Amino acid sequence: MDYVPELYNEIEVGTRQQSVCSPSVPRSPWHGVVINAPERIIPVLGETLVIPVCGYYLISVLAIMDGAPLSIRVDLIDSDIYYTGVVQDNEDNSDDEPDVAPPDDAPVNSREDLEGVLTGGYFNIDLLSYLPHGLFTGTFDVTMSYAGSHSEPVRIVITEPKEPK
Amino acid sequence: MGLCSKPNKASKTKDASQSVKADSAVQPCPLKDANIVSVAWWVNDKEEASGTQWVNLPVEDKWVDGVDVKHKDWLGMKPSLKVKFDKPGAHSFKLTLLKPSGTDEYTATEKARNSHFKYTETIVNGTTDSDGTKVIKNAVELVAGGGYKFKVEAVDSKGKKVKTGILKTKRKFYYVEAKMKNLTSVLSSTAPVDAEYKKHHFEPSKLTALEIPLQENIGNRADSTMLSSNIVAAIDADAEVKEKNKYLLVVAYTDHLAVKNSGVDISKDNINVGPGKADAIIPVIAAGLLSPYTVDTRYLWHDLVGSESWFVSAEFHRNGGGVEVIPEAKVSADGSGDFWNKVKVDVTGMAVGVGRIVVKVNVVDRMRGGLALGGANQTCVCTRAWWRDQPNAKQECTIIHEIGHKLGMVAAGTGISPDKHATHYENKGHAGNHCFNGCSPGLSNYQGTANLTASTCVIFGAVNQKNAYCANCEKVVKKLDINAGF
Numbered sequence: 238m239d240y241v242p243e244l245y246n247e248i249e250v251g252t253r254q255q256s257v258c259s260p261s262v263p264r265s266p267w268h269g270v271v272i273n274a275p276e277r278i279i280p281v282l283g284e285t286l287v288i289p290v291c292g293y294y295l296i297s298v299l300a301i302m303d304g305a306p307l308s309i310r311v312d313l314i315d316s317d318i319y320y321t322g323v324v325q326d327n328e329d330n331s332d333d334e335p336d337v338a339p340p341d342d343a344p345v346n347s348r349e350d351l352e353g354v355l356t357g358g359y360f361n362i363d364l365l366s367y368l369p370h371g372l373f374t375g376t377f378d379v380t381m382s383y384a385g386s387h388s389e390p391v392r393i394v395i396t397e398p399k400e401p402k
Numbered sequence: 403m404g405l406c407s408k409p410n411k412a413s414k415t416k417d418a419s420q421s422v423k424a425d426s427a428v429q430p431c432p433l434k435d436a437n438i439v440s441v442a443w444w445v446n447d448k449e450e451a452s453g454t455q456w457v458n459l460p461v462e463d464k465w466v467d468g469v470d471v472k473h474k475d476w477l478g479m480k481p482s483l484k485v486k487f488d489k490p491g492a493h494s495f496k497l498t499l500l501k502p503s504g505t506d507e508y509t510a511t512e513k514a515r516n517s518h519f520k521y522t523e524t525i526v527n528g529t530t531d532s533d534g535t536k537v538i539k540n541a542v543e544l545v546a547g548g549g550y551k552f553k554v555e556a557v558d559s560k561g562k563k564v565k566t567g568i569l570k571t572k573r574k575f576y577y578v579e580a581k582m583k584n585l586t587s588v589l590s591s592t593a594p595v596d597a598e599y600k601k602h603h604f605e606p607s608k609l610t611a612l613e614i615p616l617q618e619n620i621g622n623r624a625d626s627t628m629l630s631s632n633i634v635a636a637i638d639a640d641a642e643v644k645e646k647n648k649y650l651l652v653v654a655y656t657d658h659l660a661v662k663n664s665g666v667d668i669s670k671d672n673i674n675v676g677p678g679k680a681d682a683i684i685p686v687i688a689a690g691l692l693s694p695y696t697v698d699t700r701y702l703w704h705d706l707v708g709s710e711s712w713f714v715s716a717e718f719h720r721n722g723g724g725v726e727v728i729p730e731a732k733v734s735a736d737g738s739g740d741f742w743n744k745v746k747v748d749v750t751g752m753a754v755g756v757g758r759i760v761v762k763v764n765v766v767d768r769m770r771g772g773l774a775l776g777g778a779n780q781t782c783v784c785t786r787a788w789w790r791d792q793p794n795a796k797q798e799c800t801i802i803h804e805i806g807h808k809l810g811m812v813a814a815g816t817g818i819s820p821d822k823h824a825t826h827y828e829n830k831g832h833a834g835n836h837c838f839n840g841c842s843p844g845l846s847n848y849q850g851t852a853n854l855t856a857s858t859c860v861i862f863g864a865v866n867q868k869n870a871y872c873a874n875c876e877k878v879v880k881k882l883d884i885n886a887g888f
Contacts, residue, residue, distance in 0.1 A: 253691055254664065265719030265758040266671065295667065298687050301697045325693045334659075334770040334833055335803050336864040337787040337796070338854055339701070343741040346685035346699045350744075355758075356687055356697060357667035 238284055239399075241277040248289040250363040258291040259359050268295045268355055270307075270388040272381050274364075280398035286371065288364035288393065294383050295357035299348065304384030307360070309367055312390075314376040322367035324360070374398075436489040436534065441497070441556035441564050444482040444537050445475040452567030455481055455552075456574050456605075457544055458885045464645060470574060470605055479518070479544045479885075481569060485556050487534040497526040497556050499542045504551035504570065505603070505880045509821055516818040518546035518883045546883035548573050548603025572603050573884055576646040577805070579611040580633050580654040587791035588655045589783070594798045595805070598860070598870055602879040604809075609643050609650075612636040618707045619658045620782065626775055629654060633780050647779070648887035651808055653801055654782040659770035660706050663691055665714055668745065669760040675718060676754030682747040683736065684761055691767045692833065694847055700765035702735050702742040705789060714762035716747065721757045728752075733761060740789040771865035772800035774807040774834075779888035781808060795867045802860045802869055810882045811861050811875065812837050820881040823874040825859070832863025839872040 240246055244257050260271040272292035280286050294307070307324040364379065365371060374397055378390040442449035453476060459465040461478040475482060487493045499522045501507075508519040522542040530536040544552055550571045557563045581588055596606050614632040617625060633652050637643050643650065666688040673682045686702055689695040702712035712735065716728035728747060735742035745761050771792070772783040781804035783797050792800075806812075812835040815822035825839040831847035838848050840858030848857075854864050859872035871879055 253689075264723075264725070265760075266721065295669070298685075298697060301689070306694070325695075334773050335800060335836075335862075336832060336849070337769045337771045337784070337792075338851060338864055339741065339769075339788055340790070341851075342738070343701070343788070344699075344738045344743045346687055346743055350683075350685045351687065353671045354685055354687065355667075355669045355671065356689065357669065357760075358689055359665075 238281045238286065239279040240275040240289075241279075242275065245275045245289050248291060248361050250287060250289050250361050250366075252361045253358060254361075255359045256291050256361050258289070258361075260291065260293055262293055262295065262357070268297065269386040270294045270296070270381050270383050272379070272388045272391055274379055274391045274393050276392070277394045277396065279396045281401050282398045283401055286365060286395075288372065288395075289361060290364050290379060290381070290391075291359070291361045292381055292388065293357065293359050294386070295355050296384050296386055298351045298354045298356050300384040300386075301356065302351075305382065307381065307383045309364060310380045310382070311364065311368065311372070312378045312380075314378060314392075320368045320370075320372075322369065324362060324367050436487045436491060436493045436558075437560070438485065438493070438495055438556055438558035438562050438564050439488045440484075440486045441554055441566050442484050442486075443566055443569055444484040446473040449484050452569060454570050454572050455479075455544060457546055457548075457571045458573040458575075458883075458887075459649065465574075467607075470607070479546065480540045480542065481544065483538045483542070483554055483566070485528065485530060485536045485538065487530055487558070490532060490534040491530070492532065493530045493534060493558060495528050495530070495536075495556050495558050497528060497538065497541065497554055499523070499544075500553045500555055500565075502545070502550040502552045505547055505549040506877050508545065508547070508881065511815070512820050512881070515816075516546070516883055518818070518885055519820075519881070521545050521550075521552070544569075544571055546573075546885050547571060547881040549880050570603075572605055573882075574605040574607065575649050575651060575809075575884065575888075576607045576609055577651040577653055578609040578637075578643050580614045580636055580652050581611055582614055582616045582654070582656055584616050585655055585657065585785050587785045589785075589794055589797040589801070591794075592653075592798075592801065594869060595801050598802050599805070602871065602876060606805075609646065610640075612640060612643065614654065617656065619660050620656050620773065621659070621661050621707075626773065629656070629782060630775055630778060630780055649884075650779055651805055651888060652780045653804070654780060655785050656782050657784065657786050658706055659773060659782070659784040659787070660703075661691065661767040661770065662703050662706075662710075663688055663700065663765050663767040665762050666700070666765050667760055667762050669758050671758045672756060673718075673749065673759050674756055675749035675752040677750050679749050682749055682759050684745045684747065684759065686743050686745060686763065686765060688765055688767075692831070693829070694831065696831075696847070696849065699743050700767070701737070701740075702745075703764035703766055704735070704742065705740065706766075710764065712742070712764050714764060716759065716761045718749075718752060719758040719760060720755050726752065728759070771796060772804045774804045779808065781805060795869065796865050799860055799865050799867050799869045803865070806861050806871075806879070807834065808888055809879070809884055811835070811879060813878045813882070818883050818886075820878045823878055825872070825874050827863075834863070836863035837861050837872060837875050839874055
């Protein structure tokens with residue numbers, strides 16, 4: 238499919254690293270969630286639709302520990318219709334890998350240590366992986382929330398699909 | 403047996419029958435008193451009362467090792483039989499493969515999914531050759547699982563029954579250790595691994611170990627791919643190992659299997675900086691890379707890959723505006739031993755002010771005890787984790803666990819696998835199919851010390867040193883179908 242801007246073709250969804258479409262991080266003392274998404278998506282008949290959203294969060298650690306997980310809201314413009322989803326994956330299980338837990342004497346940060354501490358991270362997701370069903374042609378506003386912080390909405394236009402080349 | 407006239411008393415004994423004249427009006431029947439006398443397993447042109455059938459291996463001479471497998475007739479799922487009557491002639495008989503004992507019966511859903519879970523339940527009709535015997539091939543089929551004890555019952559036309567002794571099913575696989583050069587803490591003996599699988603009617607045969615190049619850490623796909631390539635090259639160079647490839651598992655010993663989370667931002671607000679101010683202490687904490695992305699204490703990435711540092715960058719975001727770069731020399735790690743869970747920033751060289759310090763660091767996301775490398779016959783086990791040697795018990799645990807994955811555990815009730823059991827879980831804090839026996843059911847995440855301690859099965863999703871399958875899993879392990887190899 239085609240994305241506008243084209244840079245979204247380079248995004249590897251399902252990763253948690255900075256990407257070419259990651260938003261720039263607002264200056265201190267900001268904290269919250271920021272996201273980027275393609276302005277326009279032209280699906281191709283026969284291809285699986287992928288809607289990349291690239292984001293960054295910087296949130297109080299204690300808020301994350303106690304708050305709601307990273308989640309999505311998609312509003313269809315000029316309607317009352319919206320969809321929601323939680324970003325939780327069934328991760329790739331091609332590697333079956335038993336973890337080795339840290340030993341009992343490994344130090345652990347206490348809640349007191351975490352007062353005033355923020356943690357941040359990038360994410361690159363396929364919106365459709367976390368919604369109960371697919372999206373079709375239309376204009377949508379996408380918002381993401383994490384532990385009580387909400388991003389500004391980004392608008393995505395999904396056009397009529399085109400024939401494959 | 404409609405070949406003869408009414409029985410003649412004179413024919414009851416051999417001597418009497420010889421006295422009957424050839425031109426007698428009523429011919430005595432040579433078959434009339436024939437009785438079935440035996441049915442036996444037919445191996446290497448000899449009758450065997452009982453034995454072991456290696457059901458997963460093909461009927462090929464290359465799998466005959468003279469130790470476990472003494473003849474190729476002991477291979478495959480279709481053993482041969484010999485029926486014998488006490489007199490020459492064509493005598494009819496019926497054979498039935500009796501319902502096996504020894505291992506749990508396959509369920510209806512398992513049988514529906516995999517034809518190798520169904521034994522021959524139909525009656526086989528046969529007739530002896532002129533010598534009063536018959537060798538029957540490819541008429542009965544066993545099952546793919548291990549520990550099933552089969553008998554065949556044969557009955558003649560008069561209803562006389564005879565049975566074979568027990569033919570027990572087993573499965574055999576080969577494995578080879580591939581040891582990276584210069585490792586210092588490789589498992590000293592794999593006997594406990596063998597013992598665990600023998601309990602479940604597998605026969606693991608260990609081949610002479612291979613040597614592979616050292617990799618400091620296996621942490622991502624590129625590392626795993628290189629490891630796989632090195633293993634394949636080592637196998638290709640060893641004719642004995644290569645010949646067994648279809649039923650061969652590789653246990654590669656590695657150094658660390660650590661996963662890095664790169665460029666994590668940790669920051670703290672309202673830090674006072676300037677001459678005489680105290681060091682800023684920032685806990686190292688980050689979300690996990692695997693769902694459910696738990697935010698928890700992490701440890702700085704150090705001494706795992708020689709060229710890689712934990713430090714990426716540091717900045718001071720002054721309240722009211724302005725960002726100042728903090729030199730690496732002013733930032734140090736703090737913690738206990740190798741577990742560096744805090745970052746310490748010397749702020750005394752900065753102009754007086756208040757603001758946020760942001761430190762970008764590389765952290766350890768997790769340490770794996772082993773890997774079942776995707777889509778192949780290769781597993782690997784780490785000999786070091788969290789900067790320490792892995793004790794033998796943990797390496798044994800990992801090897802039993804990873805071999806289990808390659809054999810088809812924990813069965814998910816799909817494809818050719820047995821049914822999913824009550825304590826199966828998938829992708830709940832641990833990647834892949836595992837068993838939570840001992841822990842509470844229904845959790846969304848089986849990570850954590852409490853679950854690790856409570857777990858009772860070797861194929862729980864973390865290395866728990868419970869080096870045996872639980873009661874739920876051992877029933878499934880016995881049923882696994884490895885006929886197709888690896």
